[in-house]
Amino acid sequence: MNSENITGADTAPLPPISGAGAQLRAAREAQGLDVSHIAAETRIPRRHLEAIEAGDYESLPSRAYAIGFSRTYAKIVGLDPAMITDEVRLELADGSMRRTIPTPGIEPGDPARLPSAGLAWAAAGAVLILAIGIFAFYNTYFGSGADADELLAPQPVETAAPAVPVANVAPAPVPTGPVVLTAMEDGIWVRIYEEGGARLAERTLMQGDRLEVPASARDPRINTGRPDALGVTIGGQSVAKLADRAQTISGVPVSAAALAGRPAAGAATAAPAIMAPAPSAKATGPAGTGTR
Template sequence: MEQDTSVEEQFAHTGRVGDRLRAAREKAGFDLEQVAAETRIPIRHLQSIEAGQFGALPSRTYAVGFSRTYARTVGLDEREIIDQVRAELAEGDLDPRTSPARFEPGDPARVPGRGLAWFAVLAGIILVAGIYAFYSTYFAPGLGPAPLRDPAEEKPATAAAAPAAAPAAAPTGGPVVFTNEMDGTWVRFYDGTGKTLFEGIMAKGDKFTIPADAANPQIRTGRPYAFTITVGGRAVPKLSEVDEVVSNVPVDAAALIARPVPSPSVSTTLSAPATPAPVATP
């Protein structure tokens, strides 16, 4: 008990977790968009942490984990921040306005309805029927009814070889358009001198066209896989397919066209060598 009192007094002198994280962020010169891009934490959760509203987060585990990552990004002591977050969460548990509602078995408003029970039974029947159909057709195909026609009477049809599709022509130039496919993607476009062409959070479906007069345009983002890229209306490979932060990557038409294109996999069938005919001995 005395140890908890000393910890609370220590945190009272240093301020709340949200105030300390906000002060460290402003001292480092970061805004919420940059912290969200570096930590992969949504901005609304960062705002809740700075406001001390841990109840707005999905769970206590998220509150501790997000606060630890936030502290690491702005240069604070992770262990000290974690201890203070747990202390503030314990204080919130004593407040009946922020405590979660308890489930009372006798409350008829919380008991599942009859319609939900019938739906569960119907779903179980459909699942069993699907498993039986899969077993009977995949593992035991001979148990089904006999075919109406004799397979021996059917003549094998000769399939004509379909002509190979001509490969799509590679783009030669034109406007470069970035289309975002995910919600809340932070990105910054700038030219070779460091001048910002665009910086901010793009929603799903937002597009940005690289200005034609931009000299050596480049990109920085934590979601390179979220953008589809077209040059002159033709798609080119993404900047990356993995979760990583890319920076100083040229995004002009010539650089994007020169990026390697993954080659399609080609399956090769090896024929068995012919067995030599036996030689007759006199």
């Protein structure tokens, strides 16, 4: 009886692998690949790949990164990207992206709530520096011996010289045509919608993916957290990006008319205006003072 039970246990089928991360890890190990190899192929940081394999989506920047990185990982190891991303969405729906981390309560009188001695000395130094700055300001503007009328007298203003007209310079043509957004990195979440109207598109773009703003849209707007990683063209002509750094933007117009005023990529900036020399100021007060 015992031998039969043992034999039955040995031949029982293994349970299927559950979880998107576990499936990705199993596919990678089956091909004899290291995490470093996947990181080099996908240009995804190794720590993010390890977090996906462990199902630790809290370590990733956002939900969009969890889905986009998992899709790219699945393509490299030969799994179905749609199946993996659906699995990731199910895991995220279970609340795995909660950002609130419970912390132990602090009892009254806990020394951790009191500032350290170093912090107290730093605060005292900042107050001292502020006091010295205020004293120097008042000493400069109210202790120089100048009369009040002199301090309040109108100061000479620099005037700009008349602009020199440039002959035979035609205005730059205004770009027209469809507005196209191109992702320059993986995992760029974008939402396009009409102001006060319906949502037109919402996607997580991978590097090289293109998203065209419908030409028939009325006052189209964009929400995204990576405007610096989106190339913008109007009718195939490049214009300036929506931002030069990573930041969350919301409700920014992306119609051809709204973006037409942006300078083309690599366009030269206008020369600075020529300033006329300022009139010389003569001292009117006691020695060592004059018109500021």
